[in-house]
Amino acid sequence: xxxxxxxxxxxxxxxxxxxxxxxxxxxxxxxxxxxxxxxxxxxxxxxxxxxxxxxxxxxxxxxxxxxxxxxxxxxxxxxxxxxxxxxxxxxxxxxxxxxxxxxxxxxxxxxxxxxxxxxxxxxxxxxxxxxxxxxxxxxxxxxxx
Amino acid sequence: xxxxxxxxxxxxxxxxxxxxxxxxxxxxxxxxxxxxxxxxxxxxxxxxxxxxxxxxxxxxxxxxxxxxxxxxxxxxxxxxxxxxxxxxxxxxxxxxxxxxxxxxxxxxxxxxxxxxxxxxxxxxxxxxxxxxxxxxxxxxxxxxx
Numbered sequence: 001x002x003x004x005x006x007x008x009x010x011x012x013x014x015x016x017x018x019x020x021x022x023x024x025x026x027x028x029x030x031x032x033x034x035x036x037x038x039x040x041x042x043x044x045x046x047x048x049x050x051x052x053x054x055x056x057x058x059x060x061x062x063x064x065x066x067x068x069x070x071x072x073x074x075x076x077x078x079x080x081x082x083x084x085x086x087x088x089x090x091x092x093x094x095x096x097x098x099x100x101x102x103x104x105x106x107x108x109x110x111x112x113x114x115x116x117x118x119x120x121x122x123x124x125x126x127x128x129x130x131x132x133x134x135x136x137x138x139x140x141x142x143x144x145x
Numbered sequence: 146x147x148x149x150x151x152x153x154x155x156x157x158x159x160x161x162x163x164x165x166x167x168x169x170x171x172x173x174x175x176x177x178x179x180x181x182x183x184x185x186x187x188x189x190x191x192x193x194x195x196x197x198x199x200x201x202x203x204x205x206x207x208x209x210x211x212x213x214x215x216x217x218x219x220x221x222x223x224x225x226x227x228x229x230x231x232x233x234x235x236x237x238x239x240x241x242x243x244x245x246x247x248x249x250x251x252x253x254x255x256x257x258x259x260x261x262x263x264x265x266x267x268x269x270x271x272x273x274x275x276x277x278x279x280x281x282x283x284x285x286x287x288x289x290x
Contacts, residue, residue: 051220051228052213064209068197075196082238083196086231090247090255093227102235110235115256 179264
């Protein structure tokens with residue numbers, strides 16, 4: 001079991017909107033609890049990370065590799081038309097990378113989803129189903145060296 | 146002078162909204178012509194790239210390193226409060242990474258800028274000034290090996 005660094009604490013707003021799935025290198029993989037979208041966030045579990053430039057280069061490399069791999073998995077799993085990947089951080093500055101599956105008939109297409117409406121929580125069995133699928137997927141990914 | 150691969154052509158909408166600044170490895174650095182925001186796009190000059198997973202791994206690594214470095218430069222240059230980095234691609238699927246300088250008093254803060262209003266073209270001398278600054282900055286970056 002990996003322990004958080006004593007100097008890292010996840011932002012309470014990120015914690016409230018998502019559930020922890022796995023950790024790769026220094027990166028937490030979290031499922032956003034939203035029935036509107038298949039949506040993950042990746043959070044480097046290091047203190048004081050706001051911009052890409054704040055990341056140690058190996059963590060940056062692992063983060064973007066993971067975003068690409070999980071994006072490809074999510075596109076297939078959600079039968080999505082496009083994956084949106086973004087680091088915005090205007091509301092919550094603690095770095096988090098959004099990986100979102102989009103469909104051409106979804107509520108906000110083709111606009112980005114951030115700042116448009118609020119998440120609609122999944123039923124408990126919906127969270128469990130997505131969590132199980134994502135855990136199975138992450139088990140198949142190679143841990144960074 | 147680097148030549149485009151004969152099988153790569155930049156999307157006409159990306160070409161219309163931005164001007165070419167430089168090329169690093171296979172990545173075009175372009176300045177978006179918009180007086181509202183300091184805004185760059187990075188376009189891998191390779192055919193058939195839509196999702197991160199479509200990129201050759203060395204190009205993916207170079208792309209995100211460049212996004213981080215140019216983001217750090219743009220944050221200082223534009224005296225920005227936050228850099229937004231995103232790959233959306235719902236309208237133009239050809240991969241392009243947005244690097245946008247945001248200020249807490251800008252028109253759309255804290256929302257993302259995509260899908261909100263339309264670019265307001267700079268005067269010619271405004272394009273020239275931003276282009277010169279960006280070219281000076283890219284000259285200082287190490288080309289990927």
